[in-house]
Amino acid sequence: QKEVEQNSGPLSVPEGAIASLNCTYSDRGSQSFFWYRQYSGKSPELIMFIYSNGDKEDGRFTAQLNKASQYVSLLIRDSQPSDSATYLCAVNNSSASKIIFGSGTRLSIRP
Amino acid sequence: DVKVTQSSRYLVKRTGEKVFLECVQDMDHENMFWYRQDPGLGLRLIYFSYDVKMKEKGDIPEGYSVSREKKERFSLILESASTNQTSMYLCASSLAATEYGYTFGSGTRLTVV
Numbered sequence: 472q473k474e475v476e477q478n479s480g481p482l483s484v485p486e487g488a489i490a491s492l493n494c495t496y497s498d499r500g501s502q503s504f505f506w507y508r509q510y511s512g513k514s515p516e517l518i519m520f521i522y523s524n525g526d527k528e529d530g531r532f533t534a535q536l537n538k539a540s541q542y543v544s545l546l547i548r549d550s551q552p553s554d555s556a557t558y559l560c561a562v563n564n565s566s567a568s569k570i571i572f573g574s575g576t577r578l579s580i581r582p
Numbered sequence: 583d584v585k586v587t588q589s590s591r592y593l594v595k596r597t598g599e600k601v602f603l604e605c606v607q608d609m610d611h612e613n614m615f616w617y618r619q620d621p622g623l624g625l626r627l628i629y630f631s632y633d634v635k636m637k638e639k640g641d642i643p644e645g646y647s648v649s650r651e652k653k654e655r656f657s658l659i660l661e662s663a664s665t666n667q668t669s670m671y672l673c674a675s676s677l678a679a680t681e682y683g684y685t686f687g688s689g690t691r692l693t694v695v
Binding site for chain 2: 503505507513514515516517520559561563568569570572573574575
């Protein structure tokens with residue numbers, strides 16, 4: 472089992488709809504959870520982080536965390552073509568000071 | 583904003599050459615990391631460092647070494663470049679990785695011919 476798992480996609484969502492990206496992780500001791508956005512040919516950019524169970528909203532983005540079920544999700548409301556990118560889920564490794572990355576979900580917003 | 587600067591955006595080297603990739607951060611971060619990213623394989627950790635002159639192997643250290651003589655600078659060295667080291671190389675730094683996440687540099691796309 473991979474430490475951080477994501478569906479590779481592509482996930483195709485119509486413009487203006489809600490895009491829902493999911494991630495599961497295996498380390499029950501993980502405390503910090505991150506979402507990165509990566510445009511083609513560019514480096515990853517941190518867009519959200521969440522530490523507590525529940526929802527965290529920032530503009531059109533909402534991160535959701537459920538530690539009991541070991542999943543994290545990212546919702547993007549009112550999806551725009553500029554949201555088309557690969558989204559990487561990342562989780563801290565509780566036994567070492569580093570972050571484990573998922574392989575990413577490719578999101579495509581169709582006009 | 584934290585800035586992580588990688589010295590080259592694109593690099594072409596010959597097989598067998600010794601290659602140096604430089605990374606500099608300007609926010610006094612303790613932690614620095616080198617990854618490579620390949621299609622279908624995601625981000626793979628090569629080496630990381632929590633302090634000056636300190637280094638730890640990541641998941642794929644073979645064929646690479648690192649140097650951290652100053653806090654702000656973390657260099658990745660390909661001892662004898664091979665074609666299978668053609669990749670995008672990403673440097674990252676963090677104040678406290680598990681709390682604040684990483685800030686990445688813009689990446690170096692290395693081609694070994």
